[in-house]
Each structure stands twice: as C-alpha cells, then as structure tokens.
Amino acid sequence: MIPYILYAALILTACLVFYKLLLQKETFFRLNRFVLLGCMLLAFAVPLLHVPQQMSFRKMPAQADIITATTLQNTAVQLTEKNVPALIENAEKNSSINFQQVMQWAVYLYWFGVILFALNFLMQAGVLLYKAYSKPVIHDGPFRIVEISGDKAPCSFGNNIFINPEKYDWETYSQVLLHEKIHIEQKHTLDLLLAEIVLIFQWFNPFAWQWRKELENNLEFFTDDTLLQQEAVEKESYQMSLLKVAAPHFPLSLTTNYNQSLLKKRLLMMNAKKSNVHTIWKYFFLLPLMVLFVCFFNEPIVNSQTLSSKAKPAANRRHEHGMRTSGSWFATIKGDKVSMQFKSDDDDKSNNNNTFLLSEFSSLPKGTQGNFTLTREAGTMEFTGKFEGDNGMGKYKFVANKTYGDAMQKEGIVITEDDGELVFFLLNIKQSYVQMLKKNGYNDLDKDKLIPLAALDISEAYISSIKEAGFKDISLDNLVPFKALNIDKTYIEEIRKAGYKNLDPEKVITFKAQGIDGKYIADFKSSAQAEKNNNSNGDDKDDAVIDNKNKNTDNNSKSDDGYDDVIAFKSLNIDKDFINSFKEVGYNNLANQDLIAMKSLGVTPEYVKGFHNAGFSNIKPDDLVALKSQNITPAMVKNYKDLGFDNVSLEDIVGATATGTTPSFIKSMRDKGHNMKSLDKYIALKSVLGN
Structure with a gap:
C-alpha cells in the first residue's frame, strides 16, 4: 500500500511541475480544469496498470534456472549465500535500529x-x-x-x-x-x-x-x-x-x-x-509523460501470460521454472552418472543442467542414432540421439504421467498444467515422499513447500536425527535452512555442550550462519572467565580477552547467558587483537556492551589517542560512544579551544554539536557583536535563534 501511495505522489508531483511550467498561464480554463482533474485520477490509476514487457524499461525478474537434480542438489549453497546476510542482520538487530519496526x-x-x-x-x-x-x-x-x-x-x-x-x-x-x-x-x-x-x-x-x-x-x-x-x-x-x-x-x-x-x-x-x-500543442505532452511513468516504474508482464495454456503448442509450452517440455540435449557420462544439458530449440537463453544415475536410463545408443528413455513417477523423458564415447546429443520430449497428478492431488499437492509434472520429474518427487513427510507430522503441505524439501534431499533419516537432537516440533520453515546450512545432530549437541542447553531453531540457524561452533563459544567463555579472574587479582595480562562482568558466563551460569554477545562479537569480528589494542590506551576493563558499541561505531585506539593528545584522558567508554556518534573529532576540540574555550569539557562539546553550535556559528555571532566567554551562552543563543 505505501509504495503505491508514494508512486501516486510522484506522479502528482510530476504533473504539478508540468502544469506550472507549461499550462498555468494559459487561458484555456475549461481545458485546464479537465487536465487538473484527469491528473488526479491518473495519479492513482497509473500505478495499477501493467505494461507489456517489450515496452517496459524495467527488466523482468530473471527466469529461474530450470529446477534440475544437479541444480537443486546445489541449492544448499545458494540458500546459504542468500540467507547468511539476512541472518547476520538478525543477529545484530539488538545493537542497531530495527528497520522493519521503523x-x-x-x-x-x-x-x-x-x-x-x-x-x-x-x-x-x-x-x-x-x-x-x-x-x-x-x-x-x-x-x-x-x-x-x-x-x-x-x-x-x-x-x-x-x-x-x-x-x-x-x-x-x-x-x-x-x-x-x-x-x-x-x-x-x-x-x-x-x-x-x-x-x-x-x-x-x-x-x-x-x-x-x-x-x-x-x-x-x-x-x-x-x-x-x-x-x-x-x-x-x-x-x-x-x-x-x-x-x-x-x-x-x-x-x-x-x-x-x-x-x-x-x-x-x-x-x-x-x-x-x-x-x-503543450497539452499533448501530458500523454508521453504518463507513458514514461508507466514504462519506467510499472511492473512488466509477458504477453504470453495472457494466453490460455490450451492455445499454446505443446512443443513450445514453457513451465514455471523456464524449461520447455521438448528441445535438444547434450550429455557427458562420468562414472555412474550422466550430466545432461537441456536446451530449447527456439530459446537461446534456455540452458539447464541435470545429473542422473546411469542406471536410470534404458540402453544408451552408442555410435548410431537411437531412442532411449528415463522413467520416473511423474512421467517419462523420451530421448532421440546417439553417444560417441562418453559424449552424446540429440532431441528430448517429456511426457507427463496422467495418473501421477491425480495421486499427488489425493495427498493435497495440486500440480497445475502451467507448472507441469516436469519439475516433479526432475526432482524425482515420489508419492511415498509426501506420505513420509505426513507421517512425521507435516500435514500442511503444498507444492511450494514440497519443492525445496525435495531439492535439498531432506530425508526421513535427517528429520529423525533433528528431532532426536531435541527439536521434536521443528517446522518446515526451519527445516529447510537447517539442511541448507548443513546443521546436523552433531552440531546441535556441540552447541549444547558449550553451554546453550535451551536452544531454539532460530538461535541454531544464527550460530551456524555466523560460523559459530562449540570451540568459538568455549574460547569466548574461557576468555571472559580469565578476564574476570585477572580483574579480581589486579593482574592485567595481555592475553585476557573479554570482561564479561555484566554476564555470568562460567559453567554454572544459565545456559543462554551471553547469546547476544556471542553473536555480536562474531558478526563484528571482535577478537583478542581488538580488545588488547584498547588495553594499550588504558581500557583494561571494558564490558561486552562497550566493546560492541565501540566496534559498531568505529571507535579505534587511534581515535582515543587523538583525544589524549588534545588533553582529555580517562574518557569513559559511554562518552567515547557519544563523541563518535556525534562525529566529534579531536580536530573539532582544537577548533573550540582556538576560539578561546580553553577549559571546555567534552560534555560541552557534545551539547554544542547536538544543538548546532559549531565553531563557524560562534564566529558569525562574534562578527555580529556577540562576544561571550562561555560556550553555554552560545548554546543558549543558538537555541533561541533556531535554524
């Protein structure tokens, strides 16, 4: 709804500029009335229009590569690449503004x-x-x-x-x-x-x-x-x-x-x-203006989408994932597997790869033209061509198994003609697979939920192992990223042994996506304990890593203590070197939250040294964060001192910066005769004057 309203606002703004530049001074008042009324209506109607793809300046979302056995076996990597940034962002949400909430x-x-x-x-x-x-x-x-x-x-x-x-x-x-x-x-x-x-x-x-x-x-x-x-x-x-x-x-x-x-x-x-x-003639420019809006911003549609599936020739029918039911094939035999590339005859961009077991095929024609087939529950792929050694090429045609769709529909999986059984054929989704999922409690299944499960080869053994690891009611939404990130029973038990006994799936996913394992958690906690012991003994050793005085992270602590800190430390790459670098400038007892805030804002030891050189030592971590958040630098402190405020405090500078009482403002006021010795008085003056 909000994008639609903003789009309408953009059109109305453009029309206003058009009207004021070209039409405002014209005395065609009746015509101007209809232009003004028409533009108001068009501002809300144009965003609802769809433009043919060939007229649109927007690119259609790239057609997904054909869902093939090989591609789908690699989906784990793709899902990991797509989900890790989102999971990292989720891990950092406690130390940053939640954009969705805003x-x-x-x-x-x-x-x-x-x-x-x-x-x-x-x-x-x-x-x-x-x-x-x-x-x-x-x-x-x-x-x-x-x-x-x-x-x-x-x-x-x-x-x-x-x-x-x-x-x-x-x-x-x-x-x-x-x-x-x-x-x-x-x-x-x-x-x-x-x-x-x-x-x-x-x-x-x-x-x-x-x-x-x-x-x-x-x-x-x-x-x-x-x-x-x-x-x-x-x-x-x-x-x-x-x-x-x-x-x-x-x-x-x-x-x-x-x-x-x-x-x-x-x-x-x-x-x-x-x-x-x-x-x-000026009025006629309104039409191309609207056309430009439609072509630049409206969602394009493919003309063929308006045709019924019955009107399409069977040989040219495109399925949801971009592969046609007939075309050319190219194959290479590697051991007990056959790698195949499918290509549609009338579409150079349709190029899809699959890997099948050699045993699935009927006898392959070697050295002479011949026919062979690959049959699965969803249908049969009929091939014509020949192999020369380990390489072959020819034509293919997919024939759907009509009874397969009826059987799947009884299980609650509706396969429409536009989607076709081709996707299910390539994934080799069997009726027994659906029944297995239902037996394990996943009764609310549909096509969109079933495809990623089969693509990642989530088997009954895998589901059982995850349930044995303590997640008896794990949902499909969590099961897919579990498999994509290679989360198994061993990893879950490793995290639990590290002290996180009350795990939920989201925490496991976040840990795995961040690359956090049992060893990292053990290092985190042992370093915290070492720092705690060092502080109690008054011994500031260089190899101490984390003062976790605000959290009890020893073995007797609650199992989930320090979860957010572990995530934040890993995502922000807070390590021994970072912590020890602050020890060198006098910060021997930094709390976790101080480290997280300083790292996220880019507070460095060099930044601290700059203030030391400007005459400010023993700056509290909270003050460092406040200074950095206001972009206050040692050079700015020098500017205030050059104006005669020799005894100015950092709190005064933070207040001056927050209110816009900059050195340039003070100079301009002095040029106007406002000669005051106190920075507070300039801050008060700025508050009175406003912008």
Whole structure:
C-alpha cells in the first residue's frame, strides 16, 4: 500500500511541475480544469496498470534456472549465500535500529494522518450541511441562497450559496450571486470534493496541497471568464465588486468562494491576453509523460501470460521454472552418472543442467542414432540421439504421467498444467515422499513447500536425527535452512555442550550462519572467565580477552547467558587483537556492551589517542560512544579551544554539536557583536535563534 501511495505522489508531483511550467498561464480554463482533474485520477490509476514487457524499461525478474537434480542438489549453497546476510542482520538487530519496526511505525503514522484528515473532511461537510439547513433560505430555482451573518466571504457548496445580503449593495450582490451560480452550474463542488479526497491519502505530500490550490485558482479564473462573457456584466464593474467583497474571514476549503485570497491573480487573468489556439500543442505532452511513468516504474508482464495454456503448442509450452517440455540435449557420462544439458530449440537463453544415475536410463545408443528413455513417477523423458564415447546429443520430449497428478492431488499437492509434472520429474518427487513427510507430522503441505524439501534431499533419516537432537516440533520453515546450512545432530549437541542447553531453531540457524561452533563459544567463555579472574587479582595480562562482568558466563551460569554477545562479537569480528589494542590506551576493563558499541561505531585506539593528545584522558567508554556518534573529532576540540574555550569539557562539546553550535556559528555571532566567554551562552543563543 505505501509504495503505491508514494508512486501516486510522484506522479502528482510530476504533473504539478508540468502544469506550472507549461499550462498555468494559459487561458484555456475549461481545458485546464479537465487536465487538473484527469491528473488526479491518473495519479492513482497509473500505478495499477501493467505494461507489456517489450515496452517496459524495467527488466523482468530473471527466469529461474530450470529446477534440475544437479541444480537443486546445489541449492544448499545458494540458500546459504542468500540467507547468511539476512541472518547476520538478525543477529545484530539488538545493537542497531530495527528497520522493519521503523517502517511499521511509518505505516501507523500514515494511517493516523489519513484518519485525521478524513475526520476533518467529514466535519467540514457536516458544518456546511448544518448551516445550509439551519439558516434562513431563499429559493431561486435550483439554487438555495443561505443568509449568513458576520464578515465572511460569499461561497457555495453543492446548490447552496452562502452570503450576507446586508453587506453589499444590489449591484455587487447580484454579481456575487451570478458568480456563485456559475460555480454550481459547472458542478465545481465535485472538483473540490475530489481534491479533498486526494489530500486525505496524500496529506504528507506538499505538492498535493499545491495541486488543490491550483485547482481552486483555475475554477475561479474559469468562473470569472464565463461571467465576463455575459453582456450584462461589465469588466470594470465586476472587478470593483471583487474589491468590495474581499474579506479577512475565508470559508471552509470544501466551498467555492468569491474571494479565495487570490484577488490579484484573478484581476491579472481577467486582463491577460487570450491564449492562441496554436499553443494547444503543450497539452499533448501530458500523454508521453504518463507513458514514461508507466514504462519506467510499472511492473512488466509477458504477453504470453495472457494466453490460455490450451492455445499454446505443446512443443513450445514453457513451465514455471523456464524449461520447455521438448528441445535438444547434450550429455557427458562420468562414472555412474550422466550430466545432461537441456536446451530449447527456439530459446537461446534456455540452458539447464541435470545429473542422473546411469542406471536410470534404458540402453544408451552408442555410435548410431537411437531412442532411449528415463522413467520416473511423474512421467517419462523420451530421448532421440546417439553417444560417441562418453559424449552424446540429440532431441528430448517429456511426457507427463496422467495418473501421477491425480495421486499427488489425493495427498493435497495440486500440480497445475502451467507448472507441469516436469519439475516433479526432475526432482524425482515420489508419492511415498509426501506420505513420509505426513507421517512425521507435516500435514500442511503444498507444492511450494514440497519443492525445496525435495531439492535439498531432506530425508526421513535427517528429520529423525533433528528431532532426536531435541527439536521434536521443528517446522518446515526451519527445516529447510537447517539442511541448507548443513546443521546436523552433531552440531546441535556441540552447541549444547558449550553451554546453550535451551536452544531454539532460530538461535541454531544464527550460530551456524555466523560460523559459530562449540570451540568459538568455549574460547569466548574461557576468555571472559580469565578476564574476570585477572580483574579480581589486579593482574592485567595481555592475553585476557573479554570482561564479561555484566554476564555470568562460567559453567554454572544459565545456559543462554551471553547469546547476544556471542553473536555480536562474531558478526563484528571482535577478537583478542581488538580488545588488547584498547588495553594499550588504558581500557583494561571494558564490558561486552562497550566493546560492541565501540566496534559498531568505529571507535579505534587511534581515535582515543587523538583525544589524549588534545588533553582529555580517562574518557569513559559511554562518552567515547557519544563523541563518535556525534562525529566529534579531536580536530573539532582544537577548533573550540582556538576560539578561546580553553577549559571546555567534552560534555560541552557534545551539547554544542547536538544543538548546532559549531565553531563557524560562534564566529558569525562574534562578527555580529556577540562576544561571550562561555560556550553555554552560545548554546543558549543558538537555541533561541533556531535554524
């Protein structure tokens, strides 16, 4: 929803720029009205359109390589490569801002604004309707003239004209009524209602507010122009009535009103030279603008997707994963395996590799043209060609087993014609495999869940071993990354022996993805204990690694203590060298959280030495983090001292930087005569002056 709203905002902004550059000064007011209304509608309609692939500037998501036996056996590596960064990010979430949470709050803020502006819209409509039916009314044909009091400008809403008749002479009063009647006849209230609805959903977009203003302006220009075309109305008299009607109290934004705080613009447009019809060409540029938006940003579709599967020739039918059911094959025999490459005759990009057992084939034709087959539960691959030695080539055709689909459907696995049994054939997914999974408690199966399980060769023995390791209720969502990361019973027991007895699958996945094993955990804990002992004995040995004084990580501690620290240390590469480098600058007793914060912000011993040289020693770790987070450097400290603040503290500099009281600001204030000795006074001055 949010990307759609932002896309609509982008289109509305581009249309506003287009309008102000080319159309704003044109006197084709009726045409401008339809352009302004049309663009508001297009801003919300264009993002919903799909563009043919050949017209799109966006690339289609790359077609996945054919799911073949060989490719799918390598899926573990691919899954690891894709998931490790995400898992690392998950491991670091305790020391960084959770982006998803921020986005969630942004969504909440957006909808809060929508609700607020919607209530405002309803309140305005309610106030107008209340006035329309509670005040004295004069009926003039289809028009209702509602008499109001006070110094408010005349306005109209629906077929109601709100005016104080005691305020104007007869000539001005009649011109006001003529003006508002044109608004009503042209149904301008609908324009403003549409603009208000757009603002409800685009309240955050300043260009949407400007768009409504331009719409209101054009409606007034159009009404003025229509009124002046009547012979009974003189331009000078009408312009004089505008000056008489001008009032400081303006009506609600849902109304078309006589003044609209744009008196000068209206007078200028009434006296402007009429636009030449030859300038109408400017409006035609709106069409290519919209086409560009569609081609650049909209999701492309493939034309063939609009065709029914029955209309496609069987030989050219493409399945979900990019491989056709017929084409050419190239093979190499290696030991007891046959590596095959499949290529579609009419698609140079369709190039897919598989590895089969030699024993699965019927007799291979050697030295002469012949036929052979490969049969599995899902169907039969029919081959024509020959082998010369260990290499062969020819044609292939896949024939699905019609009873296979029915059997799988009984197990709850629906295989559509577009997907075909080809994927299941290449993975050699048997009905017995589905039954095995159900026997192990995985009853909520479908095609999308089954394919990765078979691709990673998750067997009953593997599932049993994981359950024996303590994860009796492990879900399919966790079982797939377990196998992809080569997590087995031995690894799980190793982590438990290292002290993490209350493991859950997510922790195991994170540990494995980070490359954390039992030895790393043992080193982490033994180093922490060594540091603890050294501190208690007053002995600062160089080989001490971690002061874990905030966490009990010895063997008697809770099994999950230090989990987040282990993850953070590994992901941030906090090692002995890093910790010992801070010992050299006087930090012999850093807590884990201090090390994590300093490492993540890039605090180095050289950074600390710079402050030592500037005259600041014994800086607390928390202060170092605060200084680094504000990008305060020793050079900045020198700049403040050069201004005469010799006794300035680091806390003062942090406060000055946070408020924008920079050395350049202080210099500019001194140039203006503000000569103060205290940095605090400049901070106070900056707070008063603001930006």
